[in-house]
Amino acid sequence: MSYLLxxxxxxxxxxxxxxxxxxxxxxxxxxxxxVSSLITLCLTLLVLYHFDPAGGMQMVTFLPWIESxxxxxxxxxxxxxxxxxxxxxxxxxxxxxxxxKERRKGYWYNMMLLQTGVTGAVLSLDLVLFYLFWETMLxxxxxxxxxxxxxxxxxxxxxxxxxxxxxxxxMLFSILYIGYVYFETYGHWSFALSDLTTLQFNAETSIWLSxxxxxxFVIKIPLVGFHTWMAPAYGSAPTPAVVILSAIMAKLGxxxxxxxxxxxxxxxxxxxxxxxxxxxxxxxxxxAIRAITEENLRKMFAYSSGSHLSLIALGLFLENQYAWSGSxxxxxxxxxxxxxxxxxIGLTYKHFKTVHISELGGIAQQAPLFTFFxxxxxxxxxxxxxxxxFVAELLIIIGAFKYSIYVGVFSALSVLSAxxxxxxxxxxxxxxxxNEECPSYQDLNKRxxxxxxxxxxxxxxxGLAPSLFTPLFEPYxxxxxxxxxxxxxxxx
Amino acid sequence: MMQDILLALPMAIIVLGAFVLMILGQxxxxxxxxxxxxxxxxxxxxxxxxxxxINSYAPHFLFAxxxxxSFIVDKFAAIFDIMFxxxxxxxxLINNDYFKSRNYFSGEYFALLLFSVFxxxxxxxxxxxxxxxxxxxxxxxxxxxxxxxxxxxxLSSEAMMKYMIxxxxxxxxxxxxxxxxxALVGSTSLTDIAQYVEAHNIQELSLVLVGGSFIMVSILxxxxxxxxxxxxxxxYHGAPYPITMFIASTFKIAIFAIALRLYLxxxxxxxxxxxxxxxxxxxxxxxGGSWLALSQKQVKRMLAASSIVHSGYLLIGISSIGFGSxxxxxxxxFYLIAYFxxxxxxxxxxxxxxxxxxxxxxxxxxxxxxxxxxxxxxxxTIFMLSLAGFPSTIGFLGKFYIFTSAIxxxxxxxxxxxxxxxxxxxxxxxxxxxMMYFYPSTTPQKVFPLNVSTVIIAMMAxxxxxxxxGTSLVPYIPGADGFINIAVDAIKSLH
Numbered sequence: 001m002s003y004l005l006x007x008x009x010x011x012x013x014x015x016x017x018x019x020x021x022x023x024x025x026x027x028x029x030x031x032x033x034x035v036s037s038l039i040t041l042c043l044t045l046l047v048l049y050h051f052d053p054a055g056g057m058q059m060v061t062f063l064p065w066i067e068s069x070x071x072x073x074x075x076x077x078x079x080x081x082x083x084x085x086x087x088x089x090x091x092x093x094x095x096x097x098x099x100x101k102e103r104r105k106g107y108w109y110n111m112m113l114l115q116t117g118v119t120g121a122v123l124s125l126d127l128v129l130f131y132l133f134w135e136t137m138l139x140x141x142x143x144x145x146x147x148x149x150x151x152x153x154x155x156x157x158x159x160x161x162x163x164x165x166x167x168x169x170x171m172l173f174s175i176l177y178i179g180y181v182y183f184e185t186y187g188h189w190s191f192a193l194s195d196l197t198t199l200q201f202n203a204e205t206s207i208w209l210s211x212x213x214x215x216x217f218v219i220k221i222p223l224v225g226f227h228t229w230m231a232p233a234y235g236s237a238p239t240p241a242v243v244i245l246s247a248i249m250a251k252l253g254x255x256x257x258x259x260x261x262x263x264x265x266x267x268x269x270x271x272x273x274x275x276x277x278x279x280x281x282x283x284x285x286x287x288a289i290r291a292i293t294e295e296n297l298r299k300m301f302a303y304s305s306g307s308h309l310s311l312i313a314l315g316l317f318l319e320n321q322y323a324w325s326g327s328x329x330x331x332x333x334x335x336x337x338x339x340x341x342x343x344x345i346g347l348t349y350k351h352f353k354t355v356h357i358s359e360l361g362g363i364a365q366q367a368p369l370f371t372f373f374x375x376x377x378x379x380x381x382x383x384x385x386x387x388x389x390f391v392a393e394l395l396i397i398i399g400a401f402k403y404s405i406y407v408g409v410f411s412a413l414s415v416l417s418a419x420x421x422x423x424x425x426x427x428x429x430x431x432x433x434x435n436e437e438c439p440s441y442q443d444l445n446k447r448x449x450x451x452x453x454x455x456x457x458x459x460x461x462x463g464l465a466p467s468l469f470t471p472l473f474e475p476y477x478x479x480x481x482x483x484x485x486x487x488x489x490x491x492x
Numbered sequence: 493m494m495q496d497i498l499l500a501l502p503m504a505i506i507v508l509g510a511f512v513l514m515i516l517g518q519x520x521x522x523x524x525x526x527x528x529x530x531x532x533x534x535x536x537x538x539x540x541x542x543x544x545x546i547n548s549y550a551p552h553f554l555f556a557x558x559x560x561x562s563f564i565v566d567k568f569a570a571i572f573d574i575m576f577x578x579x580x581x582x583x584x585l586i587n588n589d590y591f592k593s594r595n596y597f598s599g600e601y602f603a604l605l606l607f608s609v610f611x612x613x614x615x616x617x618x619x620x621x622x623x624x625x626x627x628x629x630x631x632x633x634x635x636x637x638x639x640x641x642x643x644x645x646x647l648s649s650e651a652m653m654k655y656m657i658x659x660x661x662x663x664x665x666x667x668x669x670x671x672x673x674x675a676l677v678g679s680t681s682l683t684d685i686a687q688y689v690e691a692h693n694i695q696e697l698s699l700v701l702v703g704g705s706f707i708m709v710s711i712l713x714x715x716x717x718x719x720x721x722x723x724x725x726x727x728y729h730g731a732p733y734p735i736t737m738f739i740a741s742t743f744k745i746a747i748f749a750i751a752l753r754l755y756l757x758x759x760x761x762x763x764x765x766x767x768x769x770x771x772x773x774x775x776x777x778x779x780g781g782s783w784l785a786l787s788q789k790q791v792k793r794m795l796a797a798s799s800i801v802h803s804g805y806l807l808i809g810i811s812s813i814g815f816g817s818x819x820x821x822x823x824x825x826f827y828l829i830a831y832f833x834x835x836x837x838x839x840x841x842x843x844x845x846x847x848x849x850x851x852x853x854x855x856x857x858x859x860x861x862x863x864x865x866x867x868x869x870x871x872x873t874i875f876m877l878s879l880a881g882f883p884s885t886i887g888f889l890g891k892f893y894i895f896t897s898a899i900x901x902x903x904x905x906x907x908x909x910x911x912x913x914x915x916x917x918x919x920x921x922x923x924x925x926x927m928m929y930f931y932p933s934t935t936p937q938k939v940f941p942l943n944v945s946t947v948i949i950a951m952m953a954x955x956x957x958x959x960x961x962g963t964s965l966v967p968y969i970p971g972a973d974g975f976i977n978i979a980v981d982a983i984k985s986l987h
Contacts, residue, residue, distance in 0.1 A: 063965060154926055173908060
């Protein structure tokens, strides 16, 4: 079974290479990309079918890569990575469907490379391999924002690359140091996560090393204070890139803390927890306020995305079972909802040629289907009961109350602030008098329905029947929490 | 004796080729292309013999009865020889179009190139200070002439004068260093010096230390370490593109060959004396180089400035050797291979473009390049990524080993600074990528010219990627492991 993961990682890359070598025309390129995304989806469903929730890390491939330096091709899947893997593969076909009419070939190639990058980052368990994918997934984003974006695209592309690479560099330093400590302890090199977890660092080293990792991840999320790249990048990026940025790449920051942070430095992260929780709480409110004042839909939902990712980070650092289940669940549901809303914003631009709230209005009268889906996704972002986001937010808030009553009250109130900008935005865009400047109102066509309907269905299922999904990751959450609490020696 | 002749043959072939070309160069009838073929033939012949003999000998002195301990043959030198011949070969092949597009080239160009390769090969084999000096001057004099080859261009002449005068000055330092060492040790053979240094404690060695410092100054000048860097940008800028490529990739490596040999063998037991000095120079080289590279507008000058930064990374490795890192020497060796490939490729593309236009090639001139020449832009991107140390290229592994060795030797600060400069370098390398991809082109897409230059450049791009991700799992093709083994073998043969 283990070859499945390798296939999932490299199918898009090899499709891209083959299509590039035969210099495929746009139609063939499109077909190839869609087929490769469907293949990876099927393979992922196969992985899901064979997945044993209580089995820990499974379908492991462990091969020497660069033997003399202890780098391995080491991939495997557990509940945490499976959730994100599912998200990636589920979102890829709608993305391709969205850009169906796209004639610029580079676009398609970049998307395929991007898929390999994010999938590889989620599945790799060797630090150097992870670093490789973590960096390479940045390249397609760089090109897509800079080449196909809008506004100050060149500047914003450079900004996102430099800021994320600054984070990666501190992570690289930590990786090198950890690898060297392993070499010093055992006399041979290894960067495999399962080997490195056996290391014990003294408190001071551990604080510095985990800071290296955390810096990379909080920039990617981004927590407040590390976020200056976010709104410009979201604003400039083309819709498919925004969807990947918000639905997948931001989640990879959370994933990195979860996998590598808690994997290597469980005690030290507890030391950082109050700081991060504070940052996350500030972020929740700050991003919400920025979203309220924002007039550009893309940027508004960039801030909204930042606010919700702060909530996920908050849940992660609360370190109790409700919060962790909630965070993991929120990763999935927020990805679906934010993918949906960014699709809708993309369609808004396609249909109405603007994403500025002041230039929109009265869509409801002319385009009922559009209005329905737009409102649905916006409300599920806000945590409408019945959608998955509600369940997840509830779990995190319960976890927050368990941690401390103040954190609980504050986060509950901040979550409500999402209602303000969502409803106000809906009122100004969908309802009211039609804006004179809008040239034409078209409703969704069949292809566009095909993009959004699956997402709606998934969001409803996750919201109405969370018990279908919780068994998938409950054992994982319990087990890892157990490890942390025994290591730290406090009651959960 | 027979074996020695075989082992000396690669060098002999090169110098013979140089003389042959000098004579052929006088002929008015032979076109330059023919001369280029002849020099390639000599290089190829030499390379074949080197590859054939590389695994077949133990380290020993060449013609010991005649030259005593002047020249050594070992795997370390052999691997550098291969790099020099390949470097010169690539310079000729990639610039096939360039010297046809400029009318100032003549037959001596090829002879001088081979003379400098001969000098470098001698340098990597030399095991005695006077021979080192002679070899260095043979290589340098040829390179000075080549730098000023475009006689009518004042930039080229200025570069030559600048390089030669400063180079001669540091050559004098080198000689002074030799004299001081000779005054104390009574011999210029590296073996004798190493023994003498080993046998005495550091208080009695002040003349050797001062002499060693003088030699170090002249080496630091040649690799362009700050504060001896003043010449580098103007020289790289003024020289014709093929020569810039040759200095940046091949000549620089030759200097490191001798630096490593001196540092690892000759002064091995006292090299900790220079630790603090080297650290300080490394830090200002990293910062100074980055500062210069950030402020350049022309791509050629940016690459020249960034080559200072790369010298800085290599100095991190050398300073780690002084602090007792076991990995550092091999790391430096590997970085040299990585840098050689990436720099040769990047300059190769520049000269390819220059052979088709006479623009100065500022960043702005690259706007829309990806649309005009998508494949060339892709390769340029690969070279830039490798120079920036982006993972999945060989440049990343090079930096990886250098920084690891710095951490191993306890120079956390230096490793951190190295990583920080690598971050800064992302800016000026990615800026070129951004220029190529993010702006529309004013002219339509051009056909990919399938000729020797472009095929070679494409192959180098492939090697760079394969050197970064290649695994030993694929049978028959050595991956990144292969490059590492080469580096480790070479260093082992020194001891």
